[in-house]
Amino acid sequence: MAEYVLETRKLSKEFKGFSAVKDLNLQVERGHIHALIGPNGAGKTTVFNLLTKFLTPTTGTILFKGIDVTREKPADIALRGVIRSFQISAVFPNLTPLENVRLALQRATGTSYHFWRSDRCLDKLAGRAMELLDSVGLAEFSGEITGELAYGRKRALEIATTLALEPELMLLDEPTQGMGAEDVYKITTLVKQASVNRSILMIEHNLKVVATLADRITVLQRGAILAEGPYAEVSQDPRVLEAYMGVHP
Amino acid sequence: MNRLVWIALIILGLLAPYVVYPVFMMKLLCFALFALAFNLLLGYTGLLSFGHAAFFGSASYITGHLVRNSGLTPELGVLGGTLFAGLLGYVVGSLAIRRQGIYFAMVTLALAQIVYFIALKAPFTGGEDGLQGIPRGFLFGLIDLNRVYVVSGRPLGLNLYYFVFAMFCLGFWIIHRTIHSPFGQVLKGIRENEPRAISLGYRVDRFKLMAFVISAAMAGLAGATKSLVFQLSSLTDVSWHTSGEVVLMTLLGGVGTVLGPLVGAFTVVTLQSKLSSVGSWITVIIGGIFVVCVLVFRRGFVGELARLLKRSL
Ligand SMILES: Nc1ncnc2c1ncn2[C@@H]1O[C@H](COP(=O)(O)OP(=O)(O)O)[C@@H](O)[C@H]1O
Ligand SMILES: [Mg+2]
Numbered sequence: 001m002a003e004y005v006l007e008t009r010k011l012s013k014e015f016k017g018f019s020a021v022k023d024l025n026l027q028v029e030r031g032h033i034h035a036l037i038g039p040n041g042a043g044k045t046t047v048f049n050l051l052t053k054f055l056t057p058t059t060g061t062i063l064f065k066g067i068d069v070t071r072e073k074p075a076d077i078a079l080r081g082v083i084r085s086f087q088i089s090a091v092f093p094n095l096t097p098l099e100n101v102r103l104a105l106q107r108a109t110g111t112s113y114h115f116w117r118s119d120r121c122l123d124k125l126a127g128r129a130m131e132l133l134d135s136v137g138l139a140e141f142s143g144e145i146t147g148e149l150a151y152g153r154k155r156a157l158e159i160a161t162t163l164a165l166e167p168e169l170m171l172l173d174e175p176t177q178g179m180g181a182e183d184v185y186k187i188t189t190l191v192k193q194a195s196v197n198r199s200i201l202m203i204e205h206n207l208k209v210v211a212t213l214a215d216r217i218t219v220l221q222r223g224a225i226l227a228e229g230p231y232a233e234v235s236q237d238p239r240v241l242e243a244y245m246g247v248h249p
Numbered sequence: 250m251n252r253l254v255w256i257a258l259i260i261l262g263l264l265a266p267y268v269v270y271p272v273f274m275m276k277l278l279c280f281a282l283f284a285l286a287f288n289l290l291l292g293y294t295g296l297l298s299f300g301h302a303a304f305f306g307s308a309s310y311i312t313g314h315l316v317r318n319s320g321l322t323p324e325l326g327v328l329g330g331t332l333f334a335g336l337l338g339y340v341v342g343s344l345a346i347r348r349q350g351i352y353f354a355m356v357t358l359a360l361a362q363i364v365y366f367i368a369l370k371a372p373f374t375g376g377e378d379g380l381q382g383i384p385r386g387f388l389f390g391l392i393d394l395n396r397v398y399v400v401s402g403r404p405l406g407l408n409l410y411y412f413v414f415a416m417f418c419l420g421f422w423i424i425h426r427t428i429h430s431p432f433g434q435v436l437k438g439i440r441e442n443e444p445r446a447i448s449l450g451y452r453v454d455r456f457k458l459m460a461f462v463i464s465a466a467m468a469g470l471a472g473a474t475k476s477l478v479f480q481l482s483s484l485t486d487v488s489w490h491t492s493g494e495v496v497l498m499t500l501l502g503g504v505g506t507v508l509g510p511l512v513g514a515f516t517v518v519t520l521q522s523k524l525s526s527v528g529s530w531i532t533v534i535i536g537g538i539f540v541v542c543v544l545v546f547r548r549g550f551v552g553e554l555a556r557l558l559k560r561s562l
Pocket of ligand 1: 038039040041043045046047
């Protein structure tokens with residue numbers, strides 16, 4: 001067993017000559033909550049898109065549990081147990097929260113290509129779906145139209161949907177972005193709960209959240225690693241203070 | 250939808266030939282099925298095909314050929330036409346699905362033009378004349394589809410009508426089942442948020458392709474049935490005109506609604522027969538109506554009604 005659940009080696013991505021990610025060597029330890037931070041435009045979302053195959057790397061390799069997955073397709077990576085969320089909330093807006101979660105649960109039933117069966121055969125997933133909704137505090141909203149839910153609830157639903165697939169590695173892109181203090185606290189608790197028995201790589205701007213959750217932090221700047229280590233160490237690094245937090249020591 | 254509505258519609262369909270001109274009803278049913286098949290793709294998968302006449306028309310030719318030249322019974326002819334359309338759907342779909350949005354539509358249009366060209370030039374399609382005098386034959390070798398019954402003084406081709414109605418119900422049921430299946434749930438997810446569906450581990454291209462094949466086959470079923478009704482397979486069936494018509498019907502009635510394509514097909518087919526005397530102006534008139542409807546009822550007739558009633562129709 002590889003010690004790292006996820007590893008990149010010299011991972012680079014160029015957009016028409018502009019290097020969004022440069023020679024990135026990232027290592028995520030199994031069981032860790034690993035935070036990826038950095039100023040806007042540092043290339044964090046691009047790293048996620050590379051890891052989940054929504055973008056093809058220009059050069060470099062990606063290893064998941066020691067297996068080279070650089071050339072795989074997005075759905076393949078998901079089937080291996082790497083499930084991502086998106087910076088802009090990714091829900092199915094015209095479905096109910098229950099149906100959102102059920103769509104994730106459905107994958108494991110192996111009936112997803114069965115066009116000749118009634119979807120009533122999915123009713124048996126409702127119990128588990130409700131459990132998941134309940135775990136993120138959405139049980140009472142299970143039958144509403146998802147698109148009409150408050151923003152914080154959509155993000156919570158996204159986490160419930162992701163957890164429905166029991167991913168080995170969860171990638172969260174700014175899960176608390178644009179939230180009030182109360183929602184931030186809720187999501188922080190959720191992520192902490194979700195981290196049991198799995199690894200999480202999260203992009204996060206809120207340093208309080210990072211301080212609370214992260215076992216390890218990677219600071220990205222202009223596509224390259226600026227600093228890396230536990231929060232206590234990284235937060236004292238003068239380069240980080242200057243580049244990221246705008247503090248001049 | 251309400252079970253009573255279904256029963257009412259079936260009874261309506263069964264009684265229709267006694268009230269309405271049966272040929273009109275049969276044409277309506279064929280085009281309604283065609284629009285339903287198209288709606289499976291546009292309304293429930295989010296794929297806009299500009300070349301659906303290729304499936305409608307090629308099935309019409311294949312069925313015509315099978316019953317006229319090979320002497321097959323009508324149900325086998327229809328089956329052959331439907332399967333061929335499904336196969337063609339697989340080929341067209343495989344090529345088109347790699348493209349997104351308008352490029353997808355362009356690829357379907359381009360491939361449909363190739364099919365049109367083949368229909369125009371190939372020796373077995375009759376070129377400009379099409380396949381004429383397609384015999385309706387005996388269903389299962391037993392039931393004469395040409396048989397006419399005289400009901401209160403009117404001659405009615407009831408055997409043919411009920412055959413067409415049965416084909417329509419079969420197609421409707423298959424499409425309805427597909428929409429409300431585990432597969433249909435994934436399609437909904439893809440339409441709502443494709444990247445999210447991918448990131449949940451669904452290979453969306455396979456789902457789209459399968460939806461495309463089912464839609465093409467059902468469009469084929471409609472075209473195959475049509476060739477028996479009119480005893481004719483012609484270039485019109487495969488032309489871009491017909492591809493456009495089905496888009497129009499679906500948008501008029503309401504994309505992504507169950508009843509929308511029925512209402513849209515009814516509107517267009519009725520207008521066409523009522524206005525047939527005005528000649529080529531008909532295209533302009535239908536176009537005008539379409540523009541007005543798109544501006545006033547953006548969701549189509551049924552779509553707007555559903556919104557007023559706050560329920561899906
Ligand atoms: N698809 C793309 N095409 C061209 N440039 C892109 C693309 N995606 C991101 N970029 C550029 O790459 C840089 C990094 O973007 P991003 O990864 O979104 O940053 P972050 O998530 O850290 O804020 C930005 O300058 C952005 O404009
Ligand atoms: Mg970002």
